[in-house]
Amino acid sequence: MTNVSIRVRFEAGHRLPQLPGKCHNLHGHSWQGWITVAGTMNDQDVVVDFGELKAALQRWVDQNLDHGMLLGAEDEWAARLVDGGLKVFRFGEHRLARDLSWPTVEAVAELLSRVAAEIVGGYTTPLRVARVVVQETENNRAEVAP
Numbered sequence: 001m002t003n004v005s006i007r008v009r010f011e012a013g014h015r016l017p018q019l020p021g022k023c024h025n026l027h028g029h030s031w032q033g034w035i036t037v038a039g040t041m042n043d044q045d046v047v048v049d050f051g052e053l054k055a056a057l058q059r060w061v062d063q064n065l066d067h068g069m070l071l072g073a074e075d076e077w078a079a080r081l082v083d084g085g086l087k088v089f090r091f092g093e094h095r096l097a098r099d100l101s102w103p104t105v106e107a108v109a110e111l112l113s114r115v116a117a118e119i120v121g122g123y124t125t126p127l128r129v130a131r132v133v134v135q136e137t138e139n140n141r142a143e144v145a146p
C-alpha cells in the first residue's frame with residue numbers, strides 16, 4: 001500500500017457556543033485539509049491522479065463550505081442567516097454530518113473524511129481514506145484516521 005495526500009483550502013466562519021470563552025463569537029478561519037488516500041500503484045506508478053482527486057474534493061468544499069458559515073443546527077444564528085439568504089453549512093442536519101453537532105475542527109475533519117470516502121468509493125481501483133488532518137489556525141488542528 002502507498003499513501004498519497006492532497007490539500008484543500010477554504011475560507012469559512014463558524015462559532016462554538018457550546019464551549020466557554022471567545023469562540024461563541026462568530027469568527028472566521030482560513031481552513032486547510034490534508035486528505036491522505038491509501039492504495040496500490042497502477043502500471044503508471046500512481047495510486048490516484050492528484051489533480052482529479054483534488055478537483056473533486058475542492059469542488060465539494062467550494063460548493064458546501066467556502067465563504068460560508070459552519071454552524072450547529074441547534075445554533076439560533078443558523079436559521080437567521082439562512083433566512084437572510086447567506087450560505088450556511090449546518091452540522092447536525094447535512095446528510096454527511098447528521099451525527100456531528102457543532103463545527104469544531106474535529107467535526108470538520110470527520111466531515112471531510114466522509115466526503116473523501118464517497119469520492120474514492122467512486123473510483124474503479126480500490127482506494128481508502130487513511131488520514132484527514134484539518135487545520136483551523138496556525139496553532140490548532142485535528143486528525144481523523146478512519
Ligand SMILES: Nc1nc2c(c(=O)[nH]1)N=C([C@H](O)[C@H](O)COP(=O)(O)OP(=O)(O)OP(=O)(O)O)CN2
Pocket residue numbers: 016019023027103104105106136137138139140
Ligand atoms: N477541541 C477544540 N477546541 C477548540 C476549537 C475546536 O474546534 N476544537 N475551536 C476553538 C475556536 O474555534 C478558536 O478559534 C480557536 O481557539 P484558540 O486556540 O483559543 O484561538 P487562537 O488560535 O486564536 O489562539 P490564541 O492563543 O488566542 O492566539 C476553540 N477551542
